Amino acid sequence: DVKVTQSSRYLVKRTGEKVFLECVQDMDHENMFWYRQDPGLGLRLIYFSYDVKMKEKGDIPEGYSVSREKKERFSLILESASTNQTSMYLCASSLTLSGTGELFFGEGSRLTVL
Amino acid sequence: DQQVKQNSPSLSVQEGRISILNCDYTNSMFDYFLWYKKYPAEGPTFLISISSIKDKNEDGRFTVFLNKSAKHLSLHIVPSQPGDSAVYFCAASGGWGGGADGLTFGKGTHLIIQP
Numbered sequence: 001d002v003k004v005t006q007s008s009r010y011l012v013k014r015t016g017e018k019v020f021l022e023c024v025q026d027m028d029h030e031n032m033f034w035y036r037q038d039p040g041l042g043l044r045l046i047y048f049s050y051d052v053k054m055k056e057k058g059d060i061p062e063g064y065s066v067s068r069e070k071k072e073r074f075s076l077i078l079e080s081a082s083t084n085q086t087s088m089y090l091c092a093s094s095l096t097l098s099g100t101g102e103l104f105f106g107e108g109s110r111l112t113v114l
Numbered sequence: 115d116q117q118v119k120q121n122s123p124s125l126s127v128q129e130g131r132i133s134i135l136n137c138d139y140t141n142s143m144f145d146y147f148l149w150y151k152k153y154p155a156e157g158p159t160f161l162i163s164i165s166s167i168k169d170k171n172e173d174g175r176f177t178v179f180l181n182k183s184a185k186h187l188s189l190h191i192v193p194s195q196p197g198d199s200a201v202y203f204c205a206a207s208g209g210w211g212g213g214a215d216g217l218t219f220g221k222g223t224h225l226i227i228q229p
Contacts, residue, residue, distance in 0.1 A: 004157070033216050040123070042221035043158070043203060058216065090157055092216075102148060103217060105157030 003027070004106035006091050012112045019078040021109050023091030031094045032074035033058075033103065034066065036087040043090065049074055081113045117141045118206050120220035128228050133191040135223050137204030140185065144206040148217065149178060149189050152201045161202070162189070191225075199227045 007022035025032065033048040035058075045058030047066040055066050063085060067075045074093075078085055088110050092103040119138045127133045137147075145166040150158035164171040164178045164187065171178050177190045191198055201224050205217040 009155075031216075035216075035219075040221060042120075043219040045216045048216050092157075102160050102163065103150075103158075105150075105159070107157045108155070110155075 004091055004093055004104050006089075006106040006109045008109050009107065010110050010112075012114065013081050014114055015082055017081050017113075019081050019085075019111065021076040021078075021089055021091075021111070023074045023076070023106055024072050025074075025091075025093040025104070026072065027093065027095075027104070028071065029093035029095055029104075030071075032068065033092040033094075034064075034074065034076045035090045035092065036060070037090055037108070038087050046076065078111075081111075083113050085111065086113045087111060116221075117144075118204055118218050118220040120202075120204055120223050122223050123221070124224040124226065126226045126228055127194050129196060130193045133189075133194045133198065133225055133227070135189040135191075135202050135204075135225065137187045137189075137220055138185055139187075139206055141206070141208060141218075142185070143208040144218075146207045147178070147180060147187050148205045148207075149176075150203040150205060150219075152203065152222070158203060194225075194227045196227050196229065199225060201225070 004025045034046040035043045037043050049055045049068040065077045088108050090108050091106040094103050148163040149161040151161045152158040162176045164180050180187045201222045203222045204220040
């Protein structure tokens with residue numbers, strides 16, 4: 001089974017702090033994604049990566065950056081956390097050229113910014 | 115502009131009856147559609163999918179119907195069980211369907227199965 005592991009299930013940070021969310025997948029997937037889930041807004045794509053050191057902006061990249069130094073690891077960085085970044089963050093991975101678009105999600109990281 | 119719409123934020127169904135969750139899309143380039151199920155404090159899990167070349171796909175109690183001309187799909191759950199209570203997300207991928215740029219998700223429908 002594919003396993004996508006997110007390093008922290010729950011975090012509480014203060015406004016202005018730098019936040020790192022780590023994600024590791026164990027199935028040699030090419031593509032990795034960061035989404036955030038908010039009530040009434042569904043899942044929105046922040047950034048994605050289709051290869052090591054490659055990254056592309058999703059629908060809501062403002063206030064975020066990402067890093068993919070190794071194929072299995074995709075990090076989401078909040079340079080200066082703000083209260084409107086309080087959310088559930090979901091990492092996902094998928095095979096390239098799968099034709100199905102099926103994503104495998106981690107369990108999520110719930111971030112609260114005070 | 116929402117490209118994938120789930121117009122019912124919540125749906126309550128009696129145990130044993132049919133649950134029907136609806137989804138509409140606007141982008142005619144979408145060619146693959148998926149349903150994900152999400153429990154609280156967990157990541158979404160894949161439930162069932164359908165390619166645009168089909169109009170129906172069935173997997174056990176779950177059936178997805180696609181009406182391309184209406185840009186509408188629906189998920190049927192028969193019979194509904196208490197463990198089906200969750201948020202269901204409709205998602206779509208487009209272009210060559212490789213999924214490399216992720217999926218476009220609807221806002222979700224919270225299905226509640228009443229005993």
